[in-house]
Amino acid sequence: MxxxxxxxxxxxxxxxxxxxxxxxxxxxxxxxxxxxxxxxxxxxxxxxxxxxxxxxxxxxxxxxxxxxxxxxxxxxxxxxxxxxxxxxxxxxxxxxxxxxxxxxxxxxxxxxxxxxxxxxxxxxxxxxxxxxxxxxxxxxxxxxxxxxxxxxxxxGTNPNLMHKGQALAVFELDMNATDREVRRQWRKLALKWHPDRPDGNAAQFRKVCEAWQALREKY
Structure with a gap:
């Protein structure tokens, strides 16, 4: 079962x-x-x-x-x-x-x-x-x-266009950000901008997803 x-x-x-x-x-x-x-x-x-x-x-x-x-x-x-x-x-x-x-x-x-x-x-x-x-x-x-x-x-994201520095800027983090900080900010921003949330924004959500895809390979 x-x-x-x-x-x-x-x-x-x-x-x-x-x-x-x-x-x-x-x-x-x-x-x-x-x-x-x-x-x-x-x-x-x-x-x-x-x-x-x-x-x-x-x-x-x-x-x-x-x-x-x-x-x-x-x-x-x-x-x-x-x-x-x-x-x-x-x-x-x-x-x-x-x-x-x-x-x-x-x-x-x-x-x-x-x-x-x-x-x-x-x-x-x-x-x-x-x-x-x-x-x-x-x-x-x-x-x-x-x-x-x-x-x-x-x-419709394109993660290949974003390097680490750009991705961290999207997450409002600096180059010294830890894995935990990156993951916490990813979830916070993805939930905030998800297009089906009350104040969501599809373009911002795609941008956050692109940043996450760029960063999750590096942390």
Whole structure:
């Protein structure tokens, strides 16, 4: 069962991959941003497989394994990972409910926010840990690179035109910026300018994505 209610029924970790190995993976899950578009522009509650179908229709997802059962699991892992990342990014202004069959952004934060978050602690911990994807780090990195390339084509970015200094200027950082500062500023600006946010701007969002693509290879 892919979406178990407690950690004891989730799939086992891969014996061939260590936590240290996974630490070399850089970059955000690019599915965060098209998911934000789908959720932000719709008032309905989504099911995870409907989100997957929409992303596939946009050319942003592909089969991830020859074995269809494994492909389904990996697709759902990527989606749930992106959703839990986005949930944290939207707080405290908005609440993203992350249930496999009920996924929706709410403007009103639950009164019992701590309790709502605790309900999903096991799932959140599981899906935010890349070691549970059950493959080696370089394969995960290649997969994310492939997704980023498709997403760049989808939104029309051109990361090859920007060097490190220009990219840091877009992020309002200097040459001494740390990896943590770059990542924090990337998420802040991408969320601010995402075109489906209330004050978003498509051109600024593309520019921030280009800067991130230039910088994430260097940090």
């Amino acid at each position: 892919l979406f178990a209610k407690n950690s004891t029924t989730l799939p086992a970790l891969s014996d061939s991959t260590s936590v240290a190995d996974i630490s070399v993976i850089k970059g955000d899950n690019p599915l965060i941003w098209p998911l934000l578009s789908l959720l932000q522009t719709s008032n309905k509650s989504w099911k995870v497989h409907h989100l997957a179908s929409e992303l596939q229709n946009k050319g942003l997802m592909q089969d991830l394994d020859e074995d269809q059962q494994k492909a389904l699991f990996k697709r759902n892992f990527l989606l749930m990972n992106a959703l839990f990342e986005l949930q944290a990014m939207l707080l405290p202004q908005h609440w993203l409910q992350v249930k496999a069959m009920e996924i929706q952004i709410f403007r009103i934060i639950p009164r019992n926010l701590d309790s709502s978050l605790r309900e999903d602690d096991a799932l959140r911990e599981y899906y935010l840990n890349w070691i549970n994807y059950d493959t080696c780090p370089n394969i995960i990195q290649e997969m994310l690179e492939s997704f980023w390339n498709r997403y760049e084509d989808y939104i």
